[in-house]
Amino acid sequence: xxxxxxxxxxxxxxxxxxxxxxxxxxxxxxxxxxxxxxxxxxxxxxxxxxxxxxxxxxxxxxxxxxxxxxxxxxxxxxxxxxxxxxxxxxxxxxxxxxxxxxxxxxxxxxxxxxxxxxxxxxxxxxxxxxxx
Amino acid sequence: xxxxxxxxxxxxxxxxxxxxxxxxxxxxxxxxxxxxxxxxxxxxxxxxxxxxxxxxxxxxxxxxxxxxxxxxxxxxxxxxxxxxxxxxxxxxxxxxxxxxxxxxxxxxxxxxxxxxxxxxxxxxxxxxxxxxxxxxxxxxxxxxxxxxxxxxxxxxxxxxxxxxxxxxxxxxxxxxxxxxxxxxxxxxxxxxxxxxxxxxxxxxxxxxxxxxxxxxxxxxxxxxxxxxxxxxxxxx
Numbered sequence: 001x002x003x004x005x006x007x008x009x010x011x012x013x014x015x016x017x018x019x020x021x022x023x024x025x026x027x028x029x030x031x032x033x034x035x036x037x038x039x040x041x042x043x044x045x046x047x048x049x050x051x052x053x054x055x056x057x058x059x060x061x062x063x064x065x066x067x068x069x070x071x072x073x074x075x076x077x078x079x080x081x082x083x084x085x086x087x088x089x090x091x092x093x094x095x096x097x098x099x100x101x102x103x104x105x106x107x108x109x110x111x112x113x114x115x116x117x118x119x120x121x122x123x124x125x126x127x128x129x130x131x132x
Numbered sequence: 133x134x135x136x137x138x139x140x141x142x143x144x145x146x147x148x149x150x151x152x153x154x155x156x157x158x159x160x161x162x163x164x165x166x167x168x169x170x171x172x173x174x175x176x177x178x179x180x181x182x183x184x185x186x187x188x189x190x191x192x193x194x195x196x197x198x199x200x201x202x203x204x205x206x207x208x209x210x211x212x213x214x215x216x217x218x219x220x221x222x223x224x225x226x227x228x229x230x231x232x233x234x235x236x237x238x239x240x241x242x243x244x245x246x247x248x249x250x251x252x253x254x255x256x257x258x259x260x261x262x263x264x265x266x267x268x269x270x271x272x273x274x275x276x277x278x279x280x281x282x283x284x285x286x287x288x289x290x291x292x293x294x295x296x297x298x299x300x301x302x303x304x305x306x307x308x309x310x311x312x313x314x315x316x317x318x319x320x321x322x323x324x325x326x327x328x329x330x331x332x333x334x335x336x337x338x339x340x341x342x343x344x345x346x347x348x349x350x351x352x353x354x355x356x357x358x359x360x361x362x363x364x365x366x367x368x
Contacts, residue, residue, distance in 0.1 A: 003340065004241040013238055020231045024224065031220045034367060038200050038215060051368055058363040062356055069234050069352040078151070079159040083169055090180050097184045101191025108192065 019068040026057050168346045172353045175315075179357050182311065183364050186304045197297040199366045202283075207268050219366050222265045223358065226316075229258025230355040233323070237348040240341025245330060248344060252327040255351065259320040266313050270306070305365060312361055315354045322347045 004012075030053075037050050067073040072080050151158040159166055190196050200215040207218065232255040239247030276282030276289075283302040326347050335341045 003243065004238075009238065009242055013235070016231065016234050016238070020227070023227050027220065027223055027227070030367060031216050034200070034216055054363055054367040058359050058367075061359045065230070065352055065356045065359065069230055069355070070349055076151075076158065076160045079161060079166070079169070082159070083173060086173055087176065090177075090184075093180065093184055094187065097188040098191050101188035104188075104192035105194065108194075 015068060019064045022064050023061055026061050030054060030057050162342060165342065165346055165349070168349050172349060175353065176357075179308075179311070179360070182304075182308050183360055186308065186364055189298070189300050189304065193298045193300070195297060197288075197301045199368075202273075203269075203366055205272055207272075216366060218265065218269065219362065222262055222269075223362055225258055225262050225265065226355050226358050229255050229262065230352050232258060233348045233351045237341075237345050240330075240335070240344040243336070243341065245333065245336055248330045248335075248341060249327055252323055252330060252344070256320055256323045256327060259316055259323060259351075263313065263316055263320065266309065266316075270309075273302075273305075308361060309365070312354070312357055315357065319347075319351045319354050323351060 033050060033053060037047070072083060150156075161169075203219055204213050204215045205218065206212060206214040232251045236248045236251035236255060239251060274282045274284055282288070283305070285303045285306055286299065288297055288299060288302045326344055329335065330341070330344065335343060
């Protein structure tokens with residue numbers, strides 16, 4: 001005995017093929033955008049516009065996979081929230097660590113400048129303090 | 133399931149209040165499915181931590197690999213510059229495999245044993261094909277057919293990149309795609325077990341195909357992770 005009536009079944013099968021089409025089209029557009037940018041745009045140009053598009057397109061793909069394939073769209077509100085709400089923490093996780101990464105690079109650059117200075121002035125003799 | 137249509141009507145405040153008075157599952161799913169979801173949420177945080185570490189290290193490095201130059205090889209076409217070509221094929225294979233498994237889940241709802249086995253079989257083929265592609269890609273990168281030296285977790289030398297690429301790039305690449313590949317591998321094993329059990333009529337005797345749904349959730353999650361691995365390593 002089927003757990004699903006024929007009409008609902010057909011509706012859901014159609015929804016899955018529609019989602020498949022979306023996922024395929026988005027992926028093709030992403031790759032085409034990357035290649036167009038590679039061959040048409042000056043190498044030095046800032047990529048923020050392209051990257052913003054990539055992130056938005058990936059989130060849209062995630063929506064189709066989680067919503068349709070993993071069926072969250074059809075679950076109770078309580079279940080959808082218990083799954084989706086914890087991912088809000090990722091926003092701060094991303095901001096904090098990219099911020100931190102930038103700070104590491106700055107620290108590295110400053111450290112490089114200090115080392116260069118010490119090497120050029122002969123102040124860094126490799127024997128620690130008080131070597132003069 | 134018939135509960136799908138019910139779920140939509142659950143939005144009424146009155147019914148929702150009743151849901152939390154005990155005696156019923158407010159989430160309207162079985163214990164096993166709920167626990168699969170909680171496992172996947174925790175696994176999502178593991179992958180997020182990996183990818184965010186990648187972001188932090190990338191932001192801390194003055195140079196980084198250009199994916200259009202690193203991932204430009206295509207099997208059977210040596211020397212041809214095909215940026216993102218092969219990885220697009222891999223992405224498409226994984227999406228299709230995910231779709232096949234959704235179809236298996238839907239046939240399970242209809243208690244159609246033959247349909248479940250048919251679609252699950254193609255889902256397994258897709259997963260195995262993806263693993264094969266990844267094996268080729270890793271081998272190509274490690275042996276460095278197109279570069280001076282290969283890329284390993286200890287060294288890399290892309291002579292088509294103007295400045296040295298941090299070794300961390302290779303380490304992050306192999307750890308993260310490796311961890312994802314391990315998920316694909318275990319997913320294929322689970323799918324094979326489910327396919328055999330379905331063919332043997334285990335779920336018909338049980339009266340429902342919910343096991344196909346649970347393993348299906350895991351399989352779609354693997355596809356979901358690939359969306360973000362693809363974004364971090366190949367697109368950005």
